[in-house]
Amino acid sequence: MDFGFKLSPSSAVNLDTVDRRRYDRLVQLQPDALTCIGCGSCSATCTSASWTGMSVRKVLLGLQRGRDEEVDKMLSGCMLCGKCTMVCPRGINTRQLILTLCRLDKNGEVVR
């Protein structure tokens, strides 16, 4: 039955329980990530966005808030086309950032 509205599951984030190891390791390897201002240029230009909802901004945000499943889903849709790098006003090397992130396992270790 459609009431025109629905109840969403709670989206509250408990920052105390969030596992930030992946994000911390990413920042260590790619300090550029810290300079993101969340402008969303990357999201606006992303080729993959219309297919999988990919957005580098959201990936960075999701990592800090423990939304691991969402992040992984977005990352697995990235086609590495490089448009986000082209438009980033902070000059963040987003392709390198995404590739580095794909190399990190759940514990934030680089897979070998």
Add this chain to the structure above:
Amino acid sequence: MRERFASGFDPFVIPFVIGMIFVLGYCLIAMVRVVCQLPKADRKRFLLSLITPKYIWMNVRDIFLNCLIHVKLWKRNKVLGYMHSSIAFGWFMLIVLGHLEVMLFVPERIRFFYYPIFFNYFVAETEQTLQGALLMFLMDFFLLLVLSGIVLAIIKRFVSRIVGMRRTTRLSVLDQVGLYSLWAIFPLRLLAESFTAHISGGSFLTIPANWVFRQFLGNDLNALPTWWAYSIALCIFMCVLPFTRYMHIPAEMLLIPMRNAGIKIRHPRKGFALLEVYSCPACGVCIDACPMSVRKANLRDCTVYLNRMLRRGNERRIAEISDKCLLCGKCSAVCQVGVQGPELRIAQRERRKFALSPSYADLDVRPMAEAVAGSGGVLYFAGCMTQLTPSILRATGSLLDKAGVSWKMMDPDGGLCCGRPLMMAGRTEQARELIAKNVEIIRASGCDTLLLSCPICYRVFKEEYPLEGIRVVHHSVFFQELIAAGKLPVQREDGLRLVWHDPCELGRGCGIYEQPRAALAAAGEVVEAGKNHAESICCGGSLGSLSLSFEQRRPMTQNALDNLTVADPDQIVTGCPLCLATFVRAADRPVRDIAEVLNEHC
């Protein structure tokens, strides 16, 4: 000629024999190893090519022209060419003539393989030597040729600019040992042959030298030590050869037949890749050519150092060098032995392990396929980068309409990526998934021509897509054909000076140089950049590089722009949306896409 020693042996040949056995054994084992490492199909193909007359002829010709005469080096720089061909061809002729002498005068000794090398020590001149006068003259002539090459090599070590090289490779310790022993071989040979010239006979070089030495030495006591020194120098050179850059001499002789047979890199470290690494002569031509080396940055990240690190197995540096490269392909274009720098690097990237791999199998492309279904004619795929620069998109559409072409756009609301960026990042498997999806859409459209305005897409569509029966064409070529056929009435603007920037993927990648220039000539005067065609300089924005930051790319862009504006053009024209977007940020004059320029004059 008669023999001086009944045994035909002297202990001084021992070092040479040791070195020779070592180097031959090493090369033989290495060769078998490389051939065994090839995938089965490739190995079969290679071995078959060795017994096919067409390939045999090609191999002999290429080995002669490249390994002995060094034709490519001659084209690059005359002094460099002379230096290499005098040493290689001169040495080769000394060996051949040495064998000829033995076969003529003491045929029973030919089974001693050291005999032709030390022939002059073992024989004494008799009356019949007149028959050998020509041979002796030739021996001295080729020795002189080699010595002149060595002199040039020594000068080049100190002033590399005389051979047109700003920077040369920094040699490793073993390379230096090899180099100095190579330098020593021929002067020692001259000395040794001079000391025995009054016994063995000689020609214009050795006889006068012998006379001079005898004037103030007056005895033969120096002869044997000099022959020893000559033999030891040969021994040192041959013993270090497998571990130095001189390994390129034997390796190239295997590389050429394999390349002729169409073998490609299939494994990052084995087979053909290994052979390419060993074929690198570490000449350093790629250092000057590399667009990253501008302002003395990244000097140690050129292909020559990648090859060195691959030989040493330095994983950290291999990863660093592989990730940094722009994959512009210029090092391959200038390489004298044809080492494929970009392909080697992509192979290293493919080796990397990931915790998370993308998957595109679930993407539903049916709506896109339905939107273009049955449109036929020309299908225009803009691709990611053109979507980012809509002016190109509009200009291309407008030109197609003006020419009356029946066309349909494949990705009006954004489509899938072509897969080339993934391939550059070493994720070939994932790229194949995207390719399959795109092929599905293209096949549904029933088009006969696939038009692309991005060289990155163009290359992968041409090389990797199974699109038999469909013509894949870059828009610069397509418009040039329309202009030539009189379907696009482009008006020439007098006094408009245009320079064409050859995008890496379009020029070096696909070999398209002339059509865009011809198309531009219809709109204005085409002037040339300082370095163009196969030696054009990458804009610095390439997707090939994974790790170069925005700041590191900036000087490369500036350098490319400086090169483009040497003839002071009014506009810089390119055919790649990525080059365009990169140049626009730093250029002091308008940068346009070829479609925009043509559309403006039409």
